[in-house]
Amino acid sequence: MIRRLLRRALPALALMALAACVSDAGLVADGAADAKRRADIRLELANAYFVDGKPAIALQEVEQALALDPRRADALGLRGLVLQQLGEPERALQSLQQALRMAPEDPGLQNNLGWVLCQGGQAARAMPWFDKALAQRGYASPAKAAMNAGACSLGLGDAPRAEAYFRRALAAEPGLLAAHASLARIAFDAADYERARAHLLPVIASEQASADDFLLAIRTERKLGDRTAEQSLATQWQRRLPDSPQWRAYQLGNADER
Numbered sequence: 001m002i003r004r005l006l007r008r009a010l011p012a013l014a015l016m017a018l019a020a021c022v023s024d025a026g027l028v029a030d031g032a033a034d035a036k037r038r039a040d041i042r043l044e045l046a047n048a049y050f051v052d053g054k055p056a057i058a059l060q061e062v063e064q065a066l067a068l069d070p071r072r073a074d075a076l077g078l079r080g081l082v083l084q085q086l087g088e089p090e091r092a093l094q095s096l097q098q099a100l101r102m103a104p105e106d107p108g109l110q111n112n113l114g115w116v117l118c119q120g121g122q123a124a125r126a127m128p129w130f131d132k133a134l135a136q137r138g139y140a141s142p143a144k145a146a147m148n149a150g151a152c153s154l155g156l157g158d159a160p161r162a163e164a165y166f167r168r169a170l171a172a173e174p175g176l177l178a179a180h181a182s183l184a185r186i187a188f189d190a191a192d193y194e195r196a197r198a199h200l201l202p203v204i205a206s207e208q209a210s211a212d213d214f215l216l217a218i219r220t221e222r223k224l225g226d227r228t229a230e231q232s233l234a235t236q237w238q239r240r241l242p243d244s245p246q247w248r249a250y251q252l253g254n255a256d257e258r
Contacts (some may be wrong), residue, residue, distance in 0.1 A: 011061035039069040046078055055085040066070065073103035077112055089120045107132070107139035126152050134168070152184060154183035159186050178202050179214055188216060193223045196243060197252040211237070218255055 005070035021187045046061035059082045076099035083092035096113040103109060114129030130149035134142055150165035163186050170179040200217045203209050214237040221230040237247055249255065 011070070035068045039072060039075070043072070043075050046075075046082070047092065047124045050078065050082055055082045058082045059086065071102060073099040073106060073109065076102070076108045077106075078117060081112055081186065084116050084119065089116065092116050093120070105136065107134075107136035107145070108138075108141065111141075111145040114145070114152070115148050118155065123152045123155045127156075130165075135162040143169040143176055143179070145211065146172060147176075147178055147182070150179075159189065162186065175202065177206055177208055181216075184213075184216060185222075188220055188223075191223075195222050196220045197224065204236070209240070211241050211246040214241065215250065215255060218250065220257070 019178055029146070042061050046058045046065060049055070049058035049061060059079065062079045062082060063135050063161055066072065069075070076095050080092045080094075080096035080099065082164035083089075083095060093113075093116055093183070096109060100106070100109050110129045110133040114126040114133070116130065117126035127149065130145050130152065133139055133145040134149070138146070146165045146169035150162040150169065153159075153162035153165060156255060162181060166179045166182045166186070170176055170183070173179070180199040181203050184196045184203065187193070187196035187199060196216070200213065200220060203213050204217050214233060217238075218230050218233050221227075221233060234250070237250075241247060
Protein backbone atom coordinates (compact mmCIF):
# COMPACT_ATOMS: atom_id res chain seq x y z
CA MET A 1 0.00 0.00 0.00
CA ILE A 2 2.74 2.44 0.97
CA ARG A 3 4.75 1.62 -2.15
CA ARG A 4 1.73 2.32 -4.33
CA LEU A 5 1.21 5.64 -2.59
CA LEU A 6 4.85 6.56 -3.01
CA ARG A 7 4.79 5.72 -6.73
CA ARG A 8 1.79 8.01 -7.11
CA ALA A 9 2.84 10.71 -4.65
CA LEU A 10 6.48 11.41 -5.53
CA PRO A 11 5.92 12.25 -9.22
CA ALA A 12 2.94 14.37 -8.23
CA LEU A 13 5.00 16.28 -5.68
CA ALA A 14 7.78 16.81 -8.21
CA LEU A 15 5.36 18.16 -10.81
CA MET A 16 3.82 20.49 -8.26
CA ALA A 17 7.22 21.83 -7.28
CA LEU A 18 8.07 22.44 -10.95
CA ALA A 19 4.77 24.17 -11.52
CA ALA A 20 5.45 26.40 -8.53
CA CYS A 21 8.78 27.45 -10.06
CA VAL A 22 7.31 28.53 -13.40
CA SER A 23 4.01 30.00 -12.22
CA ASP A 24 3.30 33.66 -11.70
CA ALA A 25 4.11 34.52 -8.09
CA GLY A 26 1.04 36.72 -8.01
CA LEU A 27 -1.36 33.82 -8.43
CA VAL A 28 -1.98 33.39 -4.73
CA ALA A 29 -5.07 31.24 -5.16
CA ASP A 30 -3.20 28.77 -7.36
CA GLY A 31 -0.39 28.66 -4.82
CA ALA A 32 -2.80 27.89 -2.01
CA ALA A 33 -4.45 25.14 -4.05
CA ASP A 34 -1.05 23.67 -4.85
CA ALA A 35 -0.08 23.67 -1.16
CA LYS A 36 -3.34 21.92 -0.30
CA ARG A 37 -2.75 19.23 -2.90
CA ARG A 38 0.74 18.59 -1.61
CA ALA A 39 -0.54 18.53 1.96
CA ASP A 40 -3.21 16.01 0.91
CA ILE A 41 -0.52 13.71 -0.48
CA ARG A 42 1.66 14.03 2.62
CA LEU A 43 -1.31 13.33 4.85
CA GLU A 44 -2.27 10.27 2.82
CA LEU A 45 1.28 8.97 3.19
CA ALA A 46 1.27 9.73 6.92
CA ASN A 47 -1.94 7.77 7.40
CA ALA A 48 -0.56 4.82 5.43
CA TYR A 49 2.61 4.72 7.53
CA PHE A 50 0.56 5.01 10.72
CA VAL A 51 -1.68 2.09 9.75
CA ASP A 52 1.43 0.11 8.75
CA GLY A 53 2.86 0.53 12.26
CA LYS A 54 5.57 3.06 11.36
CA PRO A 55 4.66 6.04 13.53
CA ALA A 56 8.06 7.76 13.35
CA ILE A 57 7.83 8.04 9.55
CA ALA A 58 4.14 8.92 9.81
CA LEU A 59 5.05 11.83 12.10
CA GLN A 60 7.57 13.16 9.56
CA GLU A 61 4.93 13.10 6.84
CA VAL A 62 2.20 14.71 8.92
CA GLU A 63 4.58 17.48 10.02
CA GLN A 64 5.32 18.19 6.34
CA ALA A 65 1.58 18.32 5.67
CA LEU A 66 1.15 20.83 8.49
CA ALA A 67 4.06 22.91 7.23
CA LEU A 68 2.16 23.26 3.96
CA ASP A 69 -1.25 23.80 5.55
CA PRO A 70 -0.98 24.59 9.30
CA ARG A 71 -4.72 24.89 9.94
CA ARG A 72 -5.72 21.39 8.92
CA ALA A 73 -7.70 19.83 11.74
CA ASP A 74 -7.45 16.36 10.19
CA ALA A 75 -3.65 16.58 10.10
CA LEU A 76 -3.51 17.77 13.70
CA GLY A 77 -5.82 14.93 14.69
CA LEU A 78 -3.66 12.33 12.97
CA ARG A 79 -0.57 13.83 14.58
CA GLY A 80 -2.24 13.33 17.95
CA LEU A 81 -2.79 9.62 17.28
CA VAL A 82 0.76 9.20 16.00
CA LEU A 83 2.22 10.92 19.06
CA GLN A 84 0.12 8.70 21.30
CA GLN A 85 1.54 5.64 19.56
CA LEU A 86 5.03 7.07 20.00
CA GLY A 87 4.48 7.31 23.76
CA GLU A 88 4.02 11.09 23.98
CA PRO A 89 0.53 11.43 25.50
CA GLU A 90 0.85 15.08 26.51
CA ARG A 91 1.80 16.20 23.02
CA ALA A 92 -0.87 13.92 21.60
CA LEU A 93 -3.48 15.55 23.82
CA GLN A 94 -2.34 19.04 22.84
CA SER A 95 -2.51 18.22 19.14
CA LEU A 96 -6.02 16.79 19.38
CA GLN A 97 -7.23 19.72 21.47
CA GLN A 98 -5.82 22.10 18.87
CA ALA A 99 -7.60 20.14 16.14
CA LEU A 100 -10.89 20.36 18.02
CA ARG A 101 -10.54 24.11 18.41
CA MET A 102 -10.57 24.27 14.61
CA ALA A 103 -13.29 21.65 14.12
CA PRO A 104 -15.23 21.46 17.42
CA GLU A 105 -18.06 19.33 16.03
CA ASP A 106 -15.91 16.71 14.29
CA PRO A 107 -17.00 13.34 15.78
CA GLY A 108 -13.84 11.55 14.69
CA LEU A 109 -11.71 14.05 16.58
CA GLN A 110 -14.02 13.84 19.60
CA ASN A 111 -13.69 10.06 19.65
CA ASN A 112 -9.92 10.20 19.26
CA LEU A 113 -9.53 12.72 22.06
CA GLY A 114 -11.63 10.48 24.28
CA TRP A 115 -9.45 7.50 23.46
CA VAL A 116 -6.21 9.36 24.19
CA LEU A 117 -7.63 10.53 27.53
CA CYS A 118 -8.76 6.99 28.36
CA GLN A 119 -5.38 5.54 27.45
CA GLY A 120 -3.78 8.16 29.68
CA GLY A 121 -5.74 7.02 32.72
CA GLN A 122 -8.31 9.81 32.50
CA ALA A 123 -11.37 7.66 31.80
CA ALA A 124 -13.83 9.97 33.56
CA ARG A 125 -12.73 12.88 31.37
CA ALA A 126 -12.85 10.69 28.29
CA MET A 127 -16.46 9.53 28.51
CA PRO A 128 -18.16 12.85 27.57
CA TRP A 129 -16.10 12.97 24.38
CA PHE A 130 -17.33 9.56 23.28
CA ASP A 131 -20.89 10.64 24.04
CA LYS A 132 -20.43 13.82 21.99
CA ALA A 133 -19.19 11.77 19.04
CA LEU A 134 -22.10 9.34 19.35
CA ALA A 135 -24.58 12.23 19.45
CA GLN A 136 -23.50 13.35 15.97
CA ARG A 137 -26.04 11.97 13.52
CA GLY A 138 -23.66 12.23 10.59
CA TYR A 139 -20.87 10.28 12.27
CA ALA A 140 -19.72 7.58 9.86
CA SER A 141 -18.12 5.33 12.52
CA PRO A 142 -20.37 5.26 15.60
CA ALA A 143 -19.40 1.65 16.35
CA LYS A 144 -15.81 2.76 16.87
CA ALA A 145 -16.75 5.38 19.46
CA ALA A 146 -19.16 2.97 21.16
CA MET A 147 -16.46 0.28 21.41
CA ASN A 148 -14.00 2.79 22.84
CA ALA A 149 -16.60 4.02 25.32
CA GLY A 150 -17.31 0.43 26.35
CA ALA A 151 -13.64 -0.35 26.91
CA CYS A 152 -13.22 2.87 28.87
CA SER A 153 -16.28 2.04 30.99
CA LEU A 154 -14.74 -1.31 31.87
CA GLY A 155 -11.65 0.59 33.00
CA LEU A 156 -13.92 2.52 35.35
CA GLY A 157 -15.34 -0.75 36.67
CA ASP A 158 -18.78 -0.05 35.22
CA ALA A 159 -19.74 -3.29 33.44
CA PRO A 160 -23.45 -2.42 32.90
CA ARG A 161 -22.50 0.84 31.20
CA ALA A 162 -19.88 -0.97 29.14
CA GLU A 163 -22.45 -3.54 28.06
CA ALA A 164 -24.80 -0.78 26.90
CA TYR A 165 -22.05 0.73 24.75
CA PHE A 166 -21.04 -2.64 23.26
CA ARG A 167 -24.68 -3.31 22.40
CA ARG A 168 -24.83 0.10 20.78
CA ALA A 169 -21.76 -0.78 18.73
CA LEU A 170 -23.43 -4.00 17.64
CA ALA A 171 -26.58 -2.13 16.67
CA ALA A 172 -24.53 0.28 14.56
CA GLU A 173 -22.50 -2.50 12.97
CA PRO A 174 -24.30 -5.86 13.14
CA GLY A 175 -21.88 -8.75 13.22
CA LEU A 176 -19.08 -6.71 14.79
CA LEU A 177 -16.96 -9.47 16.29
CA ALA A 178 -15.14 -7.25 18.78
CA ALA A 179 -18.51 -6.28 20.27
CA HIS A 180 -19.59 -9.91 20.49
CA ALA A 181 -16.31 -10.85 22.21
CA SER A 182 -16.64 -8.02 24.72
CA LEU A 183 -20.26 -8.88 25.48
CA ALA A 184 -19.29 -12.53 25.92
CA ARG A 185 -16.72 -11.57 28.54
CA ILE A 186 -19.25 -9.45 30.43
CA ALA A 187 -21.83 -12.24 30.30
CA PHE A 188 -19.30 -14.81 31.51
CA ASP A 189 -18.26 -12.61 34.42
CA ALA A 190 -21.95 -12.25 35.30
CA ALA A 191 -22.33 -16.07 35.25
CA ASP A 192 -24.71 -15.84 32.28
CA TYR A 193 -23.04 -18.67 30.38
CA GLU A 194 -25.75 -19.23 27.80
CA ARG A 195 -25.51 -15.61 26.73
CA ALA A 196 -21.73 -15.82 26.72
CA ARG A 197 -21.95 -18.85 24.43
CA ALA A 198 -24.34 -17.04 22.08
CA HIS A 199 -21.91 -14.13 21.67
CA LEU A 200 -18.90 -16.41 21.27
CA LEU A 201 -20.40 -18.54 18.50
CA PRO A 202 -19.89 -15.99 15.68
CA VAL A 203 -16.45 -15.09 17.03
CA ILE A 204 -15.20 -18.68 17.03
CA ALA A 205 -16.75 -19.32 13.61
CA SER A 206 -14.72 -16.45 12.15
CA GLU A 207 -11.10 -16.41 11.06
CA GLN A 208 -10.44 -13.61 13.56
CA ALA A 209 -10.88 -15.66 16.75
CA SER A 210 -7.98 -15.18 19.14
CA ALA A 211 -6.51 -17.58 21.67
CA ASP A 212 -8.29 -15.62 24.41
CA ASP A 213 -11.58 -16.13 22.57
CA PHE A 214 -11.03 -19.89 22.40
CA LEU A 215 -10.06 -19.99 26.06
CA LEU A 216 -13.19 -18.10 27.10
CA ALA A 217 -15.32 -20.37 24.92
CA ILE A 218 -13.84 -23.47 26.56
CA ARG A 219 -14.38 -22.03 30.04
CA THR A 220 -17.97 -21.28 29.07
CA GLU A 221 -18.62 -24.83 27.87
CA ARG A 222 -17.09 -26.17 31.08
CA LYS A 223 -19.47 -24.04 33.10
CA LEU A 224 -22.34 -25.38 31.00
CA GLY A 225 -21.07 -28.94 31.44
CA ASP A 226 -20.80 -29.62 27.70
CA ARG A 227 -17.65 -31.73 27.34
CA THR A 228 -18.40 -32.53 23.70
CA ALA A 229 -18.49 -28.84 22.80
CA GLU A 230 -15.30 -28.28 24.80
CA GLN A 231 -13.51 -31.03 22.89
CA SER A 232 -14.68 -29.63 19.57
CA LEU A 233 -13.37 -26.20 20.52
CA ALA A 234 -10.04 -27.66 21.66
CA THR A 235 -9.64 -29.42 18.29
CA GLN A 236 -10.31 -26.17 16.40
CA TRP A 237 -7.99 -24.23 18.69
CA GLN A 238 -5.12 -26.66 18.27
CA ARG A 239 -5.54 -26.58 14.51
CA ARG A 240 -5.71 -22.81 14.21
CA LEU A 241 -3.50 -21.44 17.03
CA PRO A 242 -1.27 -24.28 18.24
CA ASP A 243 1.61 -22.03 19.33
CA SER A 244 -0.34 -19.69 21.60
CA PRO A 245 0.65 -19.56 25.30
CA GLN A 246 -3.03 -19.99 26.20
CA TRP A 247 -3.16 -23.29 24.29
CA ARG A 248 -0.10 -24.57 26.12
CA ALA A 249 -1.68 -23.57 29.44
CA TYR A 250 -4.87 -25.40 28.49
CA GLN A 251 -2.89 -28.53 27.68
CA LEU A 252 -1.35 -28.32 31.17
CA GLY A 253 -4.80 -28.13 32.71
CA ASN A 254 -4.74 -24.42 33.49
CA ALA A 255 -7.77 -23.36 31.47
CA ASP A 256 -9.66 -22.16 34.53
CA GLU A 257 -6.93 -19.78 35.71
CA ARG A 258 -7.68 -16.08 35.18
